[in-house]
Amino acid sequence: MRLFLFLTLLLILMSCEKTAVQPGSTGEADRYNEDHRPQFHFSPEANWMNDPNGMVYYEGEYHLFYQYYPDSTVWGPMHWGHAVSQDMVSWEHLPIALYPDSLGYIFSGSAVIDWDNTSGLGDGGEPPMIAIFTHHEMEGERNKTNTFQYQSIAYSNDRGRTFVKYEGNPVVSNPGIKDFRDPKVIWHEATKKWIMVFAAYDKVRIYNSPNLIDWTFTSEFGIPGDKRLWECPDLFPIQVEGSGEEKWVLITSIQKEGPNGGTATSYFVGDFDGATFKGDNKNQKWLDYGTDNYALVTWADVPKSDGRRLALGWMSNWQYAQQVPTEKWRSAMTLPRSLTLHNSSGDYVLRSHPVKELESIEKESNAISGQTINGTFELPTQPNHSLYKLELSFERPSKGIVEVRFSNDVDESLSVGYSVADQHYFIDRTFAGKDDFSDAFADYHTGEAAYSHDQIDMVIYADLSSIELFADQGQCVMTDIFFPNEPYNKIEIVAENNDVKLIKGKVTKLSSIW
Ligand code: FRU
Numbered sequence: 151m152r153l154f155l156f157l158t159l160l161l162i163l164m165s166c167e168k169t170a171v172q173p174g175s176t177g178e179a180d181r182y183n184e185d186h187r188p189q190f191h192f193s194p195e196a197n198w199m200n201d202p203n204g205m206v207y208y209e210g211e212y213h214l215f216y217q218y219y220p221d222s223t224v225w226g227p228m229h230w231g232h233a234v235s236q237d238m239v240s241w242e243h244l245p246i247a248l249y250p251d252s253l254g255y256i257f258s259g260s261a262v263i264d265w266d267n268t269s270g271l272g273d274g275g276e277p278p279m280i281a282i283f284t285h286h287e288m289e290g291e292r293n294k295t296n297t298f299q300y301q302s303i304a305y306s307n308d309r310g311r312t313f314v315k316y317e318g319n320p321v322v323s324n325p326g327i328k329d330f331r332d333p334k335v336i337w338h339e340a341t342k343k344w345i346m347v348f349a350a351y352d353k354v355r356i357y358n359s360p361n362l363i364d365w366t367f368t369s370e371f372g373i374p375g376d377k378r379l380w381e382c383p384d385l386f387p388i389q390v391e392g393s394g395e396e397k398w399v400l401i402t403s404i405q406k407e408g409p410n411g412g413t414a415t416s417y418f419v420g421d422f423d424g425a426t427f428k429g430d431n432k433n434q435k436w437l438d439y440g441t442d443n444y445a446l447v448t449w450a451d452v453p454k455s456d457g458r459r460l461a462l463g464w465m466s467n468w469q470y471a472q473q474v475p476t477e478k479w480r481s482a483m484t485l486p487r488s489l490t491l492h493n494s495s496g497d498y499v500l501r502s503h504p505v506k507e508l509e510s511i512e513k514e515s516n517a518i519s520g521q522t523i524n525g526t527f528e529l530p531t532q533p534n535h536s537l538y539k540l541e542l543s544f545e546r547p548s549k550g551i552v553e554v555r556f557s558n559d560v561d562e563s564l565s566v567g568y569s570v571a572d573q574h575y576f577i578d579r580t581f582a583g584k585d586d587f588s589d590a591f592a593d594y595h596t597g598e599a600a601y602s603h604d605q606i607d608m609v610i611y612a613d614l615s616s617i618e619l620f621a622d623q624g625q626c627v628m629t630d631i632f633f634p635n636e637p638y639n640k641i642e643i644v645a646e647n648n649d650v651k652l653i654k655g656k657v658t659k660l661s662s663i664w
Pocket of ligand 1: 200217228257284331381382445
């Protein structure tokens with residue numbers, strides 16, 4: 151009898167312990183376990199995040215600052231949040247780096263290491279880290295002054311742990327252009343000057359400086375007649391793969407009419423002499439055809455020995471970013487990617503590749519042997535697990551589509567694939583889950599295939615609320631978010647009334663970074 155009572159008591163205690171960590175409570179066990187919380191993408195612990203900012207590598211650390219509003223899950227007075235990582239995969243959250251001040255909110259910008267202390271802001275020890283950002287002054291905006299955005303700097307002499315705002319701010323004042331923001335600074339070795347590129351409404355402006363403090367306007371670049379709002383540019387040299395040729399890439403995010411609606415990241419390829427960017431302004435390309443990769447910029451000061459051009463973007467879209475159904479926080483970043491430039495029959499194109507460091511979250515993998523699929527073929531997955539990397543190569547069928555379908559037990563699904571007739575890749579999130587928060591969300595998105603193929607190669611990263619497709623060796627990339635009522639627990643290759651030949655496949659289980 152006593153044993154029976156003891157066992158009953160033990161069972162009651164165990165079940166109490168279980169309810170103590172149910173979602174919705176605030177216990178440590180729930181941390182990064184909330185509904186839709188990305189498991190291998192960066193997201194803030196709580197509250198609102200948008201653009202990545204101040205991405206710089208220094209002393210073994212990748213810094214990621216970001217647009218942050220610590221008091222709410224919607225946009226508000228902007229701060230720079232801060233995190234660091236040794237591999238761009240696992241992140242350590244650090245205290246807020248920059249707070250709004252009398253000159254305004256802290257909008258997007260960049261950071262560099264001032265190796266030779268050209269600014270004089272170093273303290274004689276290590277070179278200072280300089281953050282260059284836009285001050286956005288609310289009073290001026292309310293009074294419609296058109297001069298309420300200007301560029302300022304702050305410096306850190308302790309590896310980015312604390313920043314002091316420069317007392318002579320702003321360093322670039324506004325001549326009367328309402329949208330005048332998002333400075334990205336680089337060192338231009340040939341002219342031995344700092345270069346600043348930022349968005350000025352429908353174009354970018356370029357400045358140079360010997361010391362990060364005194365800036366001179368040199369040129370602007372835009373598309374004649376273009377009236378879209380440009381934001382968050384980046385400018386960098388990159389070697390064309392397989393040649394000794396160097397070109398310059400100008401990245402710019404565009405606030406409307408992205409390839410599938412709303413905001414998206416684009417680029418131009420050209421040349422830069424330290425003053426003027428000469429690129430074909432009729433040849434604007436999309437870096438990512440999905441709806442959810444905005445404000446992508448690259449890391450500064452990645453060591454030459456590494457040589458990669460590393461980037462990430464904000465994984466959302468201004469069309470619905472403030473309405474998405476996450477409760478404690480809003481938004482995540484895309485996977486970190488390395489960019490390569492290719493000369494494709496005389497046209498220069500960027501390809502994006504998930505960084506190799508992501509191998510650290512790869513667990514067991516299952517190889518799938520070549521076979522013809524007619525109907526559905528279920529890929530090997532594990533119960534209660536939804537984080538996967540898929541590598542699939544197909545022979546191009548003569549008709550129809552190649553479809554990879556992710557689904558759950560409540561009849562929600564998301565499809566990723568290739569359409570033979572339209573020669574495009576697609577992500578269909580029409581029936582992916584929650585979508586009543588925005589009319590712009592549930593939809594079928596397409597991405598231009600890079601070339602006509604006999605073989606269709608797709609690498610797909612599936613997290614709990616995002617999918618990233620790297621097709622055609624990274625030339626056609628699509629990043630989309632989604633919000634299923636239950637995590638997807640089934641992955642199938644679907645070939646309805648068709649023969650689809652899988653050449654080879656691999657399913658790799660991924661683990662959480664939190
Ligand atoms: C882009 C952007 C930037 C601006 C920031 C404000 O998403 O609009 O142009 O600096 O967000 O948070």
